[in-house]
Amino acid sequence: MGTLDIKNFPAHGVSDEDTFLMTDAKNGFVAGSMTLKDMKEKVITPLVKALSLDYELLTQAEYDAIGKKKEGTLYAIEEDGKLVRTYIGSLPLTVGGTLGSLDNVDEEADHAGSEDVVLMRAKGSGTWTLKRLSEIGGGGGGTGVQRNVRIVNNLDSKNISASKGEPCWLNFTFVSQERYTDSEPYEDTGERGLLQISVRNGDHSDYLVVKQVYVNSASPVAFDVAEFLSSGANNVMIKVTGEVTEVTTPAFVYTVQLTALSIFADNFRWWTAYSGAIILPLNIGGNIAKTLHVSMSGKDYNESYEVAIGTNVYIETAYNYTIPHPGKTGVFRVSAYVANSDESIKTKTVSFNIICTVAGVQVKLIAINNVLEKATN
Numbered sequence: 261m262g263t264l265d266i267k268n269f270p271a272h273g274v275s276d277e278d279t280f281l282m283t284d285a286k287n288g289f290v291a292g293s294m295t296l297k298d299m300k301e302k303v304i305t306p307l308v309k310a311l312s313l314d315y316e317l318l319t320q321a322e323y324d325a326i327g328k329k330k331e332g333t334l335y336a337i338e339e340d341g342k343l344v345r346t347y348i349g350s351l352p353l354t355v356g357g358t359l360g361s362l363d364n365v366d367e368e369a370d371h372a373g374s375e376d377v378v379l380m381r382a383k384g385s386g387t388w389t390l391k392r393l394s395e396i397g398g399g400g401g402g403t404g405v406q407r408n409v410r411i412v413n414n415l416d417s418k419n420i421s422a423s424k425g426e427p428c429w430l431n432f433t434f435v436s437q438e439r440y441t442d443s444e445p446y447e448d449t450g451e452r453g454l455l456q457i458s459v460r461n462g463d464h465s466d467y468l469v470v471k472q473v474y475v476n477s478a479s480p481v482a483f484d485v486a487e488f489l490s491s492g493a494n495n496v497m498i499k500v501t502g503e504v505t506e507v508t509t510p511a512f513v514y515t516v517q518l519t520a521l522s523i524f525a526d527n528f529r530w531w532t533a534y535s536g537a538i539i540l541p542l543n544i545g546g547n548i549a550k551t552l553h554v555s556m557s558g559k560d561y562n563e564s565y566e567v568a569i570g571t572n573v574y575i576e577t578a579y580n581y582t583i584p585h586p587g588k589t590g591v592f593r594v595s596a597y598v599a600n601s602d603e604s605i606k607t608k609t610v611s612f613n614i615i616c617t618v619a620g621v622q623v624k625l626i627a628i629n630n631v632l633e634k635a636t637n
Contacts, residue, residue, distance in 0.1 A: 323347065364388060368510045377510075390510045408437040408446050409502060411512040414480055418514050421605040423521045423546075428486040430514060434500045436477040436507075448478045453500035453509075457485065461494040475500065489518045521546030523598045523607045527578065530594075530612040530629055537585055538614065541578035542596060547571050548605075550598050556583055558592035558616075569598075589621040 314333040323335050331349035338344065345352065365388045369379065380391045414431040422428035434453045437446035455475045458467040470488045475481045485496055494516040501508040522545040540554065549571055555564040563586075569579065586592060592614055599606035613627040 367513045404440055406439050407505060407507055408435060409505065409507045409509050410435050411498060411500060411509050413512065420514055420516045422486065422489065422516055422518050423605060423607050424491065424518060425522055426486065426608055427484045428489060428516060430483050430485055430496065431480060432498065432512065433480050434475055434477045436502050436505060449505060451477055451502050451504040453477060453502050456499045458497045459488045459494060461490045462492050463490045467497055489516055491518050491520060493517055519546055519548060519605055521548065521550065521598060521605055521607050523596065523610055525596065525610045528612060530614050530627065533615045533617050534585065535617050538583040538594065540581045540583055540594065540596065542574065542581060543578050544569065544574045544598055547573055548600055550600055552581065552596065552598050554581055554583060554596045556586065556592055556594050558586065558590050561586050561588065561592065586616055587618065589618045589623055590616060591625055591627050592616055
């Protein structure tokens with residue numbers, strides 16, 4: 261995907277038809293525009309002939325249904341009689357698109373809302389972001405109030421990996437501030453805001469509002485969105501509208517990759533006193549390359565093990581992992597989890613207290629598991 265560079269923008273006429281901008285590759289600025297009709301007739305068709313490519317005109321659904329794309333074929337995608345995108349084999353060649361789809365423009369640019377906004381790039385930053393005119397002293401209906409209303413991400417990244425059946429926490433802060441002159445510092449308004457969460461994924465091609473709830477400003481907000489996700493890529497968009505100011509933040513979009521990676525050990529006989537090797541039966545899901553991590557610890561004992569189990573899944577039939585006996589009597593903690601190669605995606609950890617024994621040693625031991633966090637008498 262290209263990037264936006266507005267320097268040296270030349271004056272030129274733009275057609276009323278669907279139009280895209282052309283960039284001067286040598287000098288790095290926008291050089292002109294061309295209608296999609298001209299693009300098809302003057303660029304795509306000659307390109308196909310010059311490169312001796314096969315050419316197919318399809319809908320997006322027809323293209324997606326092709327199991328293995330032919331690398332020597334140019335696929336042109338048409339919607340409502342208009343050329344919207346092209347591929348050479350499985351490689352996308354962007355012809356149209358939105359401002360937010362550019363590499364150096366924040367995706368929030370496609371969700372600006374109804375307020376007056378400008379596109380800005382901070383000194384030293386490579387990304388163009390939205391800024392409300394009211395935040396920089398413009399707009400605001402002539403009231404003189406300058407507002408700083410936005411969402412601050414408290415996570416390390418906007419890209420999140422999650423496992424099916426496990427929580428997926430977003431963490432952010434709703435900022436609502438105001439001032440009346442440029443010389444004054446911004447002050448928190450202290451207002452609540454209505455949080456709107458929308459999700460786009462394989463189940464919904466457009467953003468669908470899935471939750472609305474009030475949140476406080478100036479305080480971190482933790483929200484579990486696991487119930488709204490589907491397997492694969494998910495875009496989770498959040499906006500907050502001030503209860504008093506009635507100003508809506510620019511949209512903030514998280515990208516969540518959900519896998520079916522899972523682990524259970526429901527059939528492990530933890531109440532057995534083990535005098536030999538410990539057999540740990542594990543039900544493991546998720547058809548991605550993964551590694552099983554097992555550990556065993558106790559008094560003066562700590563061992564860990566790893567085994568690559570590839571893309572295999574063990575749902576109906578358990579994967580039986582053998583843990584060596586520690587060679588001593590006592591209560592030990594056995595734990596296991598599954599993760600992908602770089603551990604960016606991993607399951608919950610299943611853990612058990614077990615008893616191990618050695619012949620000739622007599623001692624009273626007890627192993628306790630499944631302890632309630634809270635009990636009411």
